[in-house]
Amino acid sequence: MNMHTLNNNRPHYLNPYFGGVLLGLLVLLTVFITGRGLGASGAVKSAVVTTAEVVNQDQAKANAYMGKFISDDISPMNNWLVFETFGLFLGGLLSGILFGRLKKPRVEHSPGISRKTRLIFALLGGALFGIGSQFGRGCTSGAALSGSATFSFGGVIVMLTIFGSAYVFAWFARKLWI
Amino acid sequence: MNRNYIFLTLLMLVLAAGTWLLKKPSEFKQIKPNDLLWEMIQPTRYVTTDQVAKMIIQKDPSLELIDVRSANEYNEFTLPNAIHIALDSILNSANTMYFGIKGMNVVFISNDDIKSDQAWVISKRLGYKSMYVMKGGLNRWYETILDPQQPPETAPKTDFEMYAFRKGAQLYFTGAQVETTSTQKKDKLTIQRKRKASVASGGC
Amino acid sequence: MGPLIPNGFIPGDWNFVIALLLGIAFGFILEASGFSSSRNIVGVFYGYNFVVLRVFFTAVIVAMVGLIYFDYFGWLDLSQIFILPTYLAPMITGGVIMGLGFILGGFCPGTSFTAIAIGKMDGLVFTIGLYLGIFAFSLGYPLYSDFYNSGDMGNVTLMDVTGISSQWFAFGFVVIALSAFWVTMLIEKRVRKRITEYKF
Structure with missing residues (x-):
């Protein structure tokens, strides 16, 4: 009985092995095109550095860690990983809409x-x-x-x-x- | 359901095992011994000091001089724009980057032919093209370019033409060099290297 | 010929467009596989849902084996791709901290973004935590900068460290992953009989 309801409520996910093969091919494609892999936390780091820079530029530059990622001519948000992560969000949204998982x-x-x-x-x-x-x-x-x-x-x-x-x-x- | 998974498992195993069959032939890329021997006896693998001098004077962009002597000797004297790669570190990936660039002719120099010949054989075995040795090395360079001897009266006309050229080159390398060393040092920075994948900072 | 962008086959201006497209594909795959739910993700640690293990390890072995084939066919120059540098002690420490964060937070950074995309507030809070964590790390950096930079081994691969060929590693990973898939399939069946209230 319980098993039955469980299956009915089950959202439509991809077969995990199929998803895995797609993900593996995506990693392969990413390396093939850009020479490096995917990422996610780098974008948050860029966001941290950017806000720190906006709030107090001198202090951000003086920080031994953040200073490494600040340059005068390019914003830390102007970064491959930031665009990739924005795409990551959009892709999740797209899948959520398509499979009916986007809710309040x-x-x-x-x-x-x-x-x-x-x-x-x-x-x-x-x-x-x-x-x-x-x-x-x-x-x-x-x-x-x-x-x-x-x-x-x-x-x-x-x-x-x-x-x-x-x-x-x-x-x-x-x-x-x- | 389970049958499909068994099939997929086997497929993945076969694909993974298949990588053994394609042991890369290029993993240790070498040219055939016969080809190497044949190329070794070709006189075209040598360039004369006069040719090198002419290319330097004409600022030939395809010339890439590589000094394979020790660092001390290199610092003491070398040809303009020569790059230093000691013979024992010639296989470092940072150094092999200088070889096999399209449109560049690599010329090895040392005091005589011995070290530069060794460097030539090593790089040739790795399959790089357009590699040359400066015949006679820097000793010959000194004899012919920096201190040319006047040919005897009976010598053919071509010898005198060469002597005239060498005299000019002597002026260029000894007289003119004093003023231009600073610019030449700057030129060193523009030496071409093969592009290496940029190692970007910051991970994931 | 590859990697395409560093070798100039695709002009650098396209870099960000490609980043966006690859990101969309990445997000789509993560969400569609069920990674937008923290309860799906942590299931791997309690034995009731091994989706993380399946997707993750399938992806790793497919990419590993694929890279070897790409290299063989000359499509990709493995010496030119970015190899994550190894800092042994900091990486082990970081891995343990991340493991703790994983089990408490139920997400990893990539999956938390897809969770936000479909309206999960816990994903949003996780990302805020991520932001604060990195900020705190930056502030405290001088305290452990020596440790952070210690154990630098450079951009080494498994092959460099062990001297064993990449074929062996790929095959080893494939065998481990495939056996894990079969074993976990049995575990999952057993555990799910006992857990009744979990509804994906």
Whole structure:
């Protein structure tokens, strides 16, 4: 009975292996055209640097980390990854419309926790991911996916540590999800 | 459903195993020994000091001089615009970038022929084209360009023409060089390299 | 001939148009595979939904094997593509921090953008967190700049580090991934019998 409703409510996702093959071919195409892989967190970094520069240019330049990404003639937003990430958003939107998943704003959470808890942990998780992606020179798409696919040693290290440590932490965080 | 997945699993395994069959022949690209020997005995792999002098004077953009002597010798004296690549580091990827550029003629120079011949053989075995050796090296350069001897009275006319050229070249390389060293140093920066993939900063 | 843009086959002006198009394809694939839902994503860690593992590893092995074929046919010069540089200790640290962020936040940066696109507020909050995290990292950078730059091994590949050929690595990854697919298919069936309230 339960199984039945479950299947009826199931949204139409691609077959994961089909999606994977498409994603793999996309990585291949990206490397073929641009010589580098996909990415996502780099755009957020550009946004951070840009806002810091707008708010207080001198301080942003003086910052040892952000200063590396500021140049006088080109805005940090004028960056390959920023355009790619904008496309990423549009592509998600397109798929959401096509498969009927675009709905009014909502929070998805496990029935075991409140909306507020979910949002707090999303914020915390995002912040950790932000810090980690700077140490790891990329996130799951840039380092783990594109890095591993191009046989980069560091990419494989990042992939193994992300998934490995997430499995370890999963036990402690189980209340959040199941 | 499961049958399709079994098929896909096998397909992926075959594709992955297939990569072994296509062991790249170019993984260690070498020319055939016979071709190498044949090319080695061709006199056309040498250029004379006069030809090099003429190309330098005419500022021939296709000339790429590579000095394979030690760094000390290079700093002491070398030809204008020569790039220094020590013989033992000639296989570094940063150095092989200078070879095989379309439209460029690489000329190896050393004190005599020995080191430059070795450099020529190494680069030739890697399959690069348009590689040359300056015959006689810098010793011959000194004898012929920097300190040319007047031919005897009985010598044919062509010898005198060559002597005239060498005298002119001598002026160019000894007299004129003093004023132009600064510009020549600047020229060094424009030396052509093969394009390397830009390693952009900032990951994902 | 490839990569096309660095080798001048496509003029640099097209760079950003191509970035946008590739991004759209990327976002579409992520969303259509179900990565816009954090509960789908973390399912891989609790055994009830292995979509992340399937999509991710299929993509990696397809791209790996594809790169070898591309290189063989001379379409792509592997020496010219960008290899992510390796900073051993910082990368391990970063990976562990990201792993913790992954299990708490339920997204990774790319998937959180697609979640925003279909109206998930948790995705938006995750991205705000991402922004704050990077900002905090920048502010504290002088404290750990030495560590951040330590262990630099350069742009090394697996082949450079181990001396084993890329064919072996590709084949090894394929075998591991394919066995993982079959094993997880069984695990998923078992776990789903026990979990009833989860509705994708």
